[in-house]
Amino acid sequence: MKKLLKKDKKKRIFFLKAEKNYTILKSLSKNNYLITNINWNATLNLTALPHRINSNNFTxxxxxxxxxxxxxxxxxxxxxxxxxxxxxxxxxxxxxxxx
Incomplete structure (x- = not known):
């Protein structure tokens, strides 16, 4: 059980390091007033990030x-x-x- 706690803690630390980049890319991809190339590049960069960054993975x-x-x-x-x-x-x- 302690192994699961360490694993979850590692996920949270990794998320805190990449949270700023994740939120910026997410807001750029959702913004409809920008040029479509910027939205597209932001979406591509967002999908290139590891799946561990998503905060829904925490328990x-x-x-x-x-x-x-x-x-x-x-x-x-x-x-x-x-x-x-x-x-x-x-x-x-x-x-x-x-x-």
Whole structure:
């Protein structure tokens, strides 16, 4: 599981390096007011970029267990780890509610 977390982290670092170039080419290819040659060249350069640049390839994973299902976005942990941390009073200001 740690291998998947490292792989996802590597993808995110690669995306951050190429994000500026990707957004510029994307906006040039979508702009209808430019000359068609500029749009075409921007589209060709955009398709030449690796597919890893697309931000849809990322999966949000728990930083403790590397699970990808039901992630708490505020704390970046899965729901099981979040409940365990709350039960043991590791997160300040939260307390598990008992009925």
């Amino acid at each position: 949000n994973r728990c930083v403790i267990t590397s699970r990808k299902s039901v992630i708490n976005q505020l704390y970046s942990v899965s729901r099981l780890v979040f409940l365990r941390l709350v039960k043991n009073d590791k997160i300040y200001g939260l307390k598990k509610n008992f009925w």
